[in-house]
Amino acid sequence: MGEAPAFVVDNLLQNQDGFGSKSKGCNTTTTIGDKTYVIGGGNDESTLSVEVQIFDKTTGNCVTPIVLGTKPNTCKGLSAVSLNDDRILIVKKGSTPDDCIWFLEVDTRFVREQKKIQGTDVVAWSKGARGYAEKPVVISGPSGVGKGTLISMLMKEFPSMFGFSVSHTTRAPRCMEKDGVHYHFTERSIMEKEIKDGKFLEYASVHGNLYGTSIEAVEVVTDAGKRCILDIDVQGARSVKASSLEAIFIFICPPSMEELEKRLRSRGTETEEQILKRLRNAKTEMEQGHSSGIFDHILYNDNLDECYESLKKLLGLDGAAAATQRSAPQGIDLPTDHSVSKMDNKVIINCGTPELKKASKNLIVLDVSSLKGGAPGRTRGLDVYAIDSFSDGLNGINQTS
């Protein structure tokens, strides 16, 4: 084997007594500054639930922080390595290829903002993913302008390219709407709790109901290798613009308010009271659509086919590139037994079990130099490749295979 790694990670599978009663099983600890992050906490002998506690050396106290985001599923063990002192990369043992790399953010911009809001210690989970995602497309515009119609046309023509972000809403379903397809129809109290738990990228009160985009709704589409389309109001678009999600923002305008009213009425899905409320709100939305500085493009939906062609053009779908088939990014296949170390911007996973030593590639390298995104969404941009520690040596780590 070549030169030793610069920093060998605390390897797990050691009991950390003194970090609270939950820490009976396998924990891994990572120290950043004055804080030691204890990650793990056994449920039983075969699986590990992934909890977080913070031991503060300056006070001698152990605290349980607010943990935002969806936490990793149970596993058979964890390795951890600190990156840039603001996040901890976690490699899970005994996980599926799409679920083995996670980041626990402890001092990123998102976490610092949340600490201010919550007034206490906060950490946030973000799942790691290989490669980059195409920018999601945010479509806004007044009720009845034709957003849903245009999105349906796009999804029908390019089913493997686009996926719809299924929002949550407290409004009642319309007769043709299906739960989980058009919206996740939910109760206000449940949605408010999930918002508090950090599960939403954005949310807003629109026409008297609560609407929101869960982080999962966007990430599920992106994980499938598709470009995500969000149909959200202007308030939601503003929140997405301020988030870590880089998107394209499109505002759809009606040719006139009279035509908007005609479309809303002919759709026949709202009561008179709801139609009037939507028309009142449309005026404010139109002003914000033009003057808020949120939107990259404004499209007029007068003639539907012409508007659809313009939408395709600005999404680059009018040429040969439109025919390109997408494939979902691959996961990372790790053996249950491995150890983890770090060298510069590379995290090296040694899969050197006796059987794997006979195989030609026994080191997996995670290049973390170009990470993007992060909590509350996925951390993308992981570059993963295998090398052979015997012939390539760690000096050969820059080679891709």
Ligand SMILES: Nc1nc2c(ncn2[C@@H]2O[C@H](COP(=O)(O)OP(=O)(O)O)[C@@H](O)[C@H]2O)c(=O)[nH]1
């Ligand atoms: N902020 C936000 N707005 C949403 C979301 N989902 C839908 N909306 C917006 O809520 C408004 C009302 O949607 P809906 O009740 O389906 O009525 P429609 O627009 O008339 O079809 C529209 O402006 C949608 O763009 C969401 O997740 N977040």
Ligand SMILES: Nc1ncnc2c1ncn2[C@@H]1O[C@H](COP(=O)(O)OP(=O)(O)O)[C@@H](O)[C@H]1O
């Ligand atoms: N360019 C257009 N001309 C005429 N009717 C349209 C046009 N675009 C959409 N519509 C119709 O207007 C109604 C509202 O469209 P919809 O897509 O539901 O709007 P939104 O999703 O913005 O609320 C639907 O009945 C739809 O068929």
